[in-house]
Amino acid sequence: MEAFAYVAPKSLAEAYTVLANGKSSQLLAGGTDVIVQLREGRRHCDQVIDLKHIPELMGMRWLPDGTLEIGAAKPLAEIYEDAEVARRLPGLIDAASLIGGIQVQSRASLGGNLCNASPAADSPPALMVLGARLVIGSSSGTRELPVEQFFAGPGRNVLAPGELLLAVKVPPPGPHAASFYLRFIPRNEMDIAVASAGAFLRLDATGGRIEAARVALGAVGPTPLMSAGAAAALVGQAPTREVFEKAGAAAAETATPITDMRGSAAQRRHLVSVLTIRALEGALQRAREAR
Amino acid sequence: MTTIEKPTYTIIGTRPIRPDGVEKVTGKAQYGADIRLPGMIFGRVLRSPHAHARIRSIDTSAAESFPGVLAVLTHADFPVAADRVEELGETAVNLKELSENILAAGKALYRGHAIAAVAAANPHVAEEALKLIKVDYELLPPVTDVRDAMREDAPLLNENRYTKELGGAKSDKPSNIASHVQFQSGDIAAAFADADHVVEREFTTKMVHQGYIEPQNSTASWNSDGTLVIWTSTQGAFSVRAQLSEILKMPVARIKVVPMEIGGGFGGKLPIYLDPVAALLSKKSGHPVKVVMNRTEVFEGTGPTSGTYIKLKAAEKGGKLTAIEATLAYEAGAYPGSSVGAGAMCMLSPYNIENFKIDGYDVVVNKPKTAAYRAPGAPASAFATESVLDELAKAAKIDPLQFRLQNSAHEGTRMVTGVPFPRIGHEEVVEAALNSAHYRSPIEGPYRGRGVASGFWFNAGMQSSVVVSVNTDGTVNLTEGSTDIGGTRASLAMQLGETLGIPYDTIKPTVVDTDSIGHNDVTGGSRTTFASGMAVYEAGMDVQREMLKRASKLLNAPETDLVYEHGGVHVVSDPAKKMSFKEIAAQSARTGGPINGKGSVLARGAGAAYGTHIVDVEVDPDTGKVTILRYTAVQDVGTAIHPAYVEGQIQGGAVQGIGWALNEEYYYDDTGRMANSSFLDYRMPTTLDVPLIDTILVEVPNPGHPYGVRGVGEVPIVPPLAAVANAIADATGHRFTDLPISPRRVVEELHGLG
Structure with missing residues (x-):
């Protein structure tokens, strides 16, 4: 492993100063991706900036409108072990509890999972269908953007030099609404998604008609993808198997998969349809249970 | 029991x-990586990024002058090795090829082939220094598939290699086919003509690795009195000593090899890789030197087992297996010496067949030189035989275990080599499988199925x-x-x-x-x-x-x-x-x-081992995922000295076989690079992927041992490939003949994709 300096700022102001010191930096939250990448020579830097000592990045709170604000470096285990989060946002828990094993989840964070920008990451599709927004800060202030606009390509995000991802804001799904996320892996653990799908459904008061829908896909394009076609196939329709199958077919058209050691393009396109249907079925069940 | x-x-x-x-x-417990010696320094190995390249020159001068570097090594530092084959324990080794595999001479024959080594005060400095070694490569087209390598116009790994034909003859032209073996008896043409049913299939299996947890490591101390001490992870300290003696041209008694605790081997820790490198780095630097591989080096630079192509035709008449004709081509990797011979000798050993003809080809390809892997050669050939037997039993409307029982080999049956078996236990094993609670239980539900298969291993x-x-x-x-x-x-x-x-x-x-x-x-x-x-x-x-x-x-x-x-x-x-x-x-x-x-x-008198496995699977036709619902391994173990460890061997072998059947493979890109050289993407089964493997120990004592012991460790990896494939065929109605039967393959074949 190459030599680098280690810096652990205690405040955001200190972190922005370190970021601006002219050295090439690697941000460290849980480190479950970054440490491995540094060891394997896949990333290089002069300094590693450990963000876990900055209180703003480690918190989690409910805002007055029911939005959940999660500090970017908050460990996943602390998110999914929160009973209120699990009750209100099960679709977020689907992803948070899938990333890595128990030890990894005690360190790994949503912010790290997002910034690493793997097309196969589990949290982006789950957050995209929930309509999550990201809070990005720098020495000159903060900005917000929808999570689906954060990714620039495999391993690349839109953070500008000097910027930090501060928090993830997940709005409340509302009544008769819920999301669901799942992935396909060949084994039952120790694997990365071959394809994944998240789905969000809001039903009308009778439960017989879909008022709003979102479908997001992982591992089938250079970034996580929103499927506008799948959403269009759902809105205004009854939540039936036939409608879900149409949405699955539309999602498969959104996908632009490649063939690699984890799966073939044809397999992935096929899986997108299967997983979209299963995600919609999961979301439907939750939406019907949600009050 | x-x-x-x-x-x-x-x-x-x-x-x-x-x-x-x-x-x-x-x-x-002390493993090789735990060794700490006063003054110890660290070695790292530079490996070829190319699958096939001529090495025009190696310039190590910048690395040598890098601060902290204490020694740099290339093949030029080895004494000249003789081009002859030595019997070193279980493995026959061509010393020149062995030494060229340890550090390449003239050509890099696979990605990961060791080119040079550096020893420095710490491993990070050694790693930095590797980047300063300039290797001038002339890129050559790689050939990584056994059938491609056998083509007349295939790129040659070695222009001076000719095929050793039957009877010791030599081919007219150079070839990647290193040797051709054949076993035959009876009249297959007549038997096929007279058959009730004939099944002919082609099978392929991919290169797979033993996947031992502990990477190869070696620590060497070259002493000023000319003696050498090696601490290493090996399946045979004396074999390491013998190989070192030949490669370093040192008297045997001057080398001491200290075997450390071993974190798995499965055959992969029979050859040596790092020991001569550590030894000569120690000699050059004057310090004890420790070298430890990382996982990518283990995948790319040590010996997995062959990918194979097998064509098999078999016939049945009135419930009797009457003829088998087979062609086996096994990848040897960069140098000759695949386990095709053993594969050919094992594939019919559970059965009594009068008419057979088996041709085996040992073929070099631009992949790591293969090593032994648990019953080397036998799982792939059993996959072919036992898959075809399953189809024949079905065609003859006979229960697949009953079909195996009525065609079973027994004392006096001749192996394909002509040697008659002493007391063996295949019949007892199949009978125990037939009578097992598992086999007598129903298997019901959509996309669920049951498969069985037998396997044989010689034992040594x-x-x-x-x-x-x-x-x-x-x-x-x-x-x-x-x-x-x-x-x-x-x-x-x-x-x-x-x-x-x-x-x-x-x-x-x-x-x-x-x-x-x-x-x-x-x-x-x-x-x-x-x-x-x-x-x-x-x-x-x-x-x-x-x-x-x-x-x-x-x-x-x-x-x-x-x-x-x-x-x-x-x-x-x-x-x-x-x-x-x-x-x-x-x-x-x-x-x-x-x-x-x-x-x-x-x-003398090693007793042959037989196993018969029963597996129930469920296939998700939408995702292609195969779930093992229940697994029972029946085996003749001679005498179970310590039954828990016998069961452990059987369970471990079965799990490795399940991995081979379902997910494991060296996945190559077009340049000859293994794209999945980590345990994340080289998918061995985890504990969550297999149920408890039930075992039934059948004890047919080996008359050649005072306590009736038969080796038990290898045969359990032989049946699973076919047993799983047969269960999937039963569950889906589709016969998979290419391994691994990964989710990708299942959805592609069931849904006609790709």
Whole structure:
């Protein structure tokens, strides 16, 4: 492993100063991706900036409108072990509890999972269908953007030099609404998604008609993808198997998969349809249970 | 447990705690990576990024002058190796090819081929220095698939290699086909013409790795008196010593190899990779040098087992298997020496077939040189045979196990080599499978299915030495030289306890270095409990004879009136006059000195092993995922010395076979690069991917061993490939003939994708 300096700022102001010191930096939250990448020579830097000592990045709170604000470096285990989060946002828990094993989840964070920008990451599709927004800060202030606009390509995000991802804001799904996320892996653990799908459904008061829908896909394009076609196939329709199958077919058209050691393009396109249907079925069940 | 003709034993068949267990679970056991020596420095190896390239030049000058670097090594530092084949234990080795595999000379033949090595004060400096070594490569087209490599116009790995044809002839033109073997008997044409049913299929399997947890490592100290000490992870310290002696041109006695605890081998730790590198880096630098591989180096730079292509045609008439015709092509990797011969010899061994013709081809490709992997060669060929047998049984409307039973080999049946079998247990194993609770249970539900398959492995004998030292308090030191991979310290101590009639926990077994015991062949061929067990029995009998001599003095009776029994000696004509083992031991200083026994064997009579596996699967037709619902492995184990470790071997072999069947493969890109050289993407089964593997131990004692031992470690990997494929065929109605039957393959074939 190459030599680098280690810096652990205690405040955001200190972190922005370190970021601006002219050295090439690697941000460290849980480190479950970054440490491995540094060891394997896949990333290089002069300094590693450990963000876990900055209180703003480690918190989690409910805002007055029911939005959940999660500090970017908050460990996943602390998110999914929160009973209120699990009750209100099960679709977020689907992803948070899938990333890595128990030890990894005690360190790994949503912010790290997002910034690493793997097309196969589990949290982006789950957050995209929930309509999550990201809070990005720098020495000159903060900005917000929808999570689906954060990714620039495999391993690349839109953070500008000097910027930090501060928090993830997940709005409340509302009544008769819920999301669901799942992935396909060949084994039952120790694997990365071959394809994944998240789905969000809001039903009308009778439960017989879909008022709003979102479908997001992982591992089938250079970034996580929103499927506008799948959403269009759902809105205004009854939540039936036939409608879900149409949405699955539309999602498969959104996908632009490649063939690699984890799966073939044809397999992935096929899986997108299967997983979209299963995600919609999961979301439907939750939406019907949600009050 | 089915027991046939088994004597009553006191210790054999019990389940005591292994002597090395506590140290291992508390983390105190010493593995190669734990070695720390004063002044020790660290080596790293530069590896070829290309699958096939001529090495025009290597410039190491910048690396040599890099601060902290203490030695740089290339193949030019090796003494010139002879181009001849040496028998080194279980493996025949061409020394020139061995040395060129350790550090490339002239050509890089696969990605990961070692090119040069650096030793420096710390591993990070060594790693930095590797980047300063300039290698001028002339890129050549790689060939990574066995059928591509066999084509007339294929790029040649070695322009001077000709095919060794049948009868010792040589091919007219250079070829990647290193050799052609053939076994045949009877009249297959007539049998096929006369058959009720004929099935012909083509099969492929991918290159797979043993996947041992502990990477290869070696620490060397070249001493100023010209002696060399090596601490290493190996299945055979004496084989390492012999190979080092040849490569370094050093007398055997000047090399001491200290075998450390081993974190798995499965055949992959028979060849040497790092030991000569560490040795010469130590010689050049004047420091002890430690070299440890990372996982990518293990995948790319050590020996996996062959990818294969097999074409097989078989015939059945009236429920009898009448003919088999097969062509086997096995990837040898960069240098000749695949296990195609063993594959050809094993594939029909469970059965009695009069007419057969098997052709086998050993083919070099631009991949790592293959090494042994648990019953090397047999799983792939059994995959073909047992898949086709399944189809024949179905065509003949006979239960697949019944079909195997009525065609089973038995004592006197000839192997394809013409050698008749001694007492073997395949019939008993299939009968036990037929009568098992698993096989008698129903298998119901959509996309669920059941498969069965049998497998065979020869097992090996070879050489072992042990020494038994009796202490005056009645405890015993058992000194041996066989690497303990599967609990052999326990199984050998148990056999000694049985021989001497003394408690297991009074015996302390230790695996020692090559200076401290006579020659032992490798722990391979499932031979250690069998062959070192024979040596232990001999040593125990040696101690018994000495005990009789001593007791004769102490009891004042002629030796002819004494008998050693139940852990002591008594006078036959006056049984009240007796002394225990402990009492005789206590008097050794005044009856003739220390009591030692020695055992030194060239073990013959290794008993063949048979297994039959039953597996239930469920296939998700939408995702292609195969779930193993239930798995039962039935095996003739001869005598189960320590049944828990026998079961562990069977379970481990079955799990590795399941991985081979479902997900494991070397996945190559077009440039000849393995794209999945990590445990994340090289998908071995995790504990969540397999159910408990049930075992049924059938005991048909091996007449060639004092306690009836048969090797048990290898045959359990032979049946799973076909058993799983047969179960998937039953579940889906679709016959998969290419491994792995990964989710990708299942959805692509079931849905007609790609």
